Amino acid sequence: MGIRFKLLLTFVLCFGLMAALNLAQLEHNMSASYDAIERREMIENSNRMLQGIQAELLALSLQSADWAAWNATYEFAQKPDPVWAEENIGVNAMKPVHFSMVLVVDAKAKLLLFETRSASGQSLNLPELSSGPYFALFSADANGGTPQCGLMQSQAGLMLVCRARISRNDGSGEFVGNLVAGRLLDQTLVSKLREQTQLKFELHEQRGMPQGLQIWPEPASAAVNIGSQSLMFAHGKDLYHFYYQLQDVLKQNVGILTLDVSRDLTKQGNLLYRNVAQLFVLTALGTALLLGFFIHHLLIRRLRVLTNELTTLEQQSTWHTRIKLSGSDELGQLSSGINKLLALIEQQVTSLKLLSLTDPLTALPNRREFDARLRQEFARQKRQRIPLALLTIDVDYFKFYNDHYGHPAGDLILKEIAEILASAVSRSSDLAARIGGEEFCLLLPDTDAAGAVLLAESIRSKLQARNLPHVASLLSDRVTLSIGGAIAGDESIEAFVSRTDHALYRAKHEGRDRVCFDAGATE
Numbered sequence: 001m002g003i004r005f006k007l008l009l010t011f012v013l014c015f016g017l018m019a020a021l022n023l024a025q026l027e028h029n030m031s032a033s034y035d036a037i038e039r040r041e042m043i044e045n046s047n048r049m050l051q052g053i054q055a056e057l058l059a060l061s062l063q064s065a066d067w068a069a070w071n072a073t074y075e076f077a078q079k080p081d082p083v084w085a086e087e088n089i090g091v092n093a094m095k096p097v098h099f100s101m102v103l104v105v106d107a108k109a110k111l112l113l114f115e116t117r118s119a120s121g122q123s124l125n126l127p128e129l130s131s132g133p134y135f136a137l138f139s140a141d142a143n144g145g146t147p148q149c150g151l152m153q154s155q156a157g158l159m160l161v162c163r164a165r166i167s168r169n170d171g172s173g174e175f176v177g178n179l180v181a182g183r184l185l186d187q188t189l190v191s192k193l194r195e196q197t198q199l200k201f202e203l204h205e206q207r208g209m210p211q212g213l214q215i216w217p218e219p220a221s222a223a224v225n226i227g228s229q230s231l232m233f234a235h236g237k238d239l240y241h242f243y244y245q246l247q248d249v250l251k252q253n254v255g256i257l258t259l260d261v262s263r264d265l266t267k268q269g270n271l272l273y274r275n276v277a278q279l280f281v282l283t284a285l286g287t288a289l290l291l292g293f294f295i296h297h298l299l300i301r302r303l304r305v306l307t308n309e310l311t312t313l314e315q316q317s318t319w320h321t322r323i324k325l326s327g328s329d330e331l332g333q334l335s336s337g338i339n340k341l342l343a344l345i346e347q348q349v350t351s352l353k354l355l356s357l358t359d360p361l362t363a364l365p366n367r368r369e370f371d372a373r374l375r376q377e378f379a380r381q382k383r384q385r386i387p388l389a390l391l392t393i394d395v396d397y398f399k400f401y402n403d404h405y406g407h408p409a410g411d412l413i414l415k416e417i418a419e420i421l422a423s424a425v426s427r428s429s430d431l432a433a434r435i436g437g438e439e440f441c442l443l444l445p446d447t448d449a450a451g452a453v454l455l456a457e458s459i460r461s462k463l464q465a466r467n468l469p470h471v472a473s474l475l476s477d478r479v480t481l482s483i484g485g486a487i488a489g490d491e492s493i494e495a496f497v498s499r500t501d502h503a504l505y506r507a508k509h510e511g512r513d514r515v516c517f518d519a520g521a522t523e
């Protein structure tokens with residue numbers, strides 16, 4: 001797995017995790033605040049719905065209290081006058097105040113007046129109100145001036161009803177009876193209330209509540225005299241279904257109010273959340289890709305260049321090549337560091353190479369260098385048909401010199417001879433080398449036998465001129481050299497070198513301090 005993929009994976013994971021955490025936090029906060037706002041709105045709505053009915057009940061209460069606290073009504077309760085009643089509290093007076101029912105009962109629970117009126121002006125058939133538990137409640141002395149109101153179940157439907165104690169205008173007078181006023185809670189009234197409250201609630205006359213409802217946490221305090229204190233609810237994905245149990249003045253279940261409230265806020269919140277989530281995911285992905293792009297250009301691409309150049313270096317095993325990665329940042333510094341290291345290695349390799357090809361005592365090329373050059377020049381001689389001469393030079397009785405003067409003095413002699421050989425060769429293609437203890441070689445390309453002999457003799461002369469004493473020599477009291485030489489012919493290198501060795505052997509054998517040349521193989 002490449003570093004680019006790893007980085008990209010890391011970014012995606014990090015940003016993904018970050019987005020997920022933020023989204024979870026956002027969702028938690030959002031749903032908590034939306035829930036709170038929605039709950040407040042629900043309470044307001046349900047209270048508004050109940051307050052609408054309460055307001056109707058209050059209007060009914062005021063009107064019935066008005067009719068009950070009237071001297072004429074007080075007199076009627078003691079001495080009923082049907083003509084007066086018809087005009088003032090009877091069916092004719094009911095229309096303007098939207099009463100559906102007026103009932104007057106005296107102190108002895110005798111029904112004095114019972115008028116009903118539908119919205120269309122017809123009378124209603126309400127036999128259950130002139131006897132039974134409702135009538136018992138209507139005829140009891142309430143012992144108070146404030147009318148008692150609530151709901152009532154009748155054959156014509158649910159009815160708002162208020163019972164008021166009949167009194168004089170100033171509220172005085174003994175108990176002479178009650179006046180009960182009612183108003184049908186029919187669809188006309190429900191529609192009016194729906195319009196007023198701007199809430200689409202429904203009135204159902206069924207008594208039982210559906211199964212599986214939950215109790216709404218806040219009590220419905222506005223409606224203590226028309227129903228239970230609690231609201232029930234069920235909630236769907238987009239809607240809250242509210243249920244309110246209506247109870248009559250006898251505390252019996254008589255109907256249900258339902259209200260469906262759309263969860264617009266939650267819907268909008270969910271939409272907003274989805275949008276934000278999409279934005280988060282896109283931003284996280286976009287940022288990861290952008291970072292990946294920049295990292296690729298700033299890092300990965302350049303790292304690849306560096307790796308490729310290092311691979312090439314390794315494959316070619318060359319130290320003179322340099323990394324071509326520029327820049328002053330960390331990668332640029334790394335590349336310049338590698339280049340410095342390469343320069344150091346190159347320098348070390350060059351000097352090691354030089355050391356491995358140089359004789360440490362005389363600073364002349366050693367046997368390894370000589371062998372390499374010999375192979376090179378021998379091949380060239382074969383190719384170009386140009387003469388190649390080889391001289392092998394050996395110090396005479398050098399063992400005795402060492403024995404007599406000591407090894408360090410012998411080293412000095414070897415250095416002197418090396419100087420002479422180095423100064424004797426004038427062409428850049430000539431090579432003077434120390435190939436063994438006191439044995440030297442001169443490789444002379446493009447030199448014939450005569451030239452080689454001449455050079456050998458000049459070396460001997462130069463040594464003579466230095467006049468280096470060698471009292472232990474069996475030949476002379478000075479240091480002398482024996483030189484064997486040969487010109488390369490159509491033969492192997494070994495044969496060529498062997499001929500030179502034989503020439504040297506001959507020089508030794510014939511008395512030393514001389515040059516013997518073998519030109520035998522030349523054509």
Ligand SMILES: Nc1nc2c(ncn2[C@@H]2O[C@H](COP(=O)(O)OP(=O)(O)OP(=O)(O)O)[C@@H](O)[C@H]2O)c(=O)[nH]1
Pocket residue numbers: 361394395396397398399400402406407408409410411414436437438508512
């Ligand atoms: N001082 C010194 N002596 C060396 C070095 N290398 C080889 N020798 C000595 O050179 C001597 C070579 O001796 P031999 O091969 O017997 O030959 P020689 O005494 O020169 O006799 P001929 O070659 O027959 O004239 C030995 O004593 C080696 O120890 C060196 O680097 N320094």
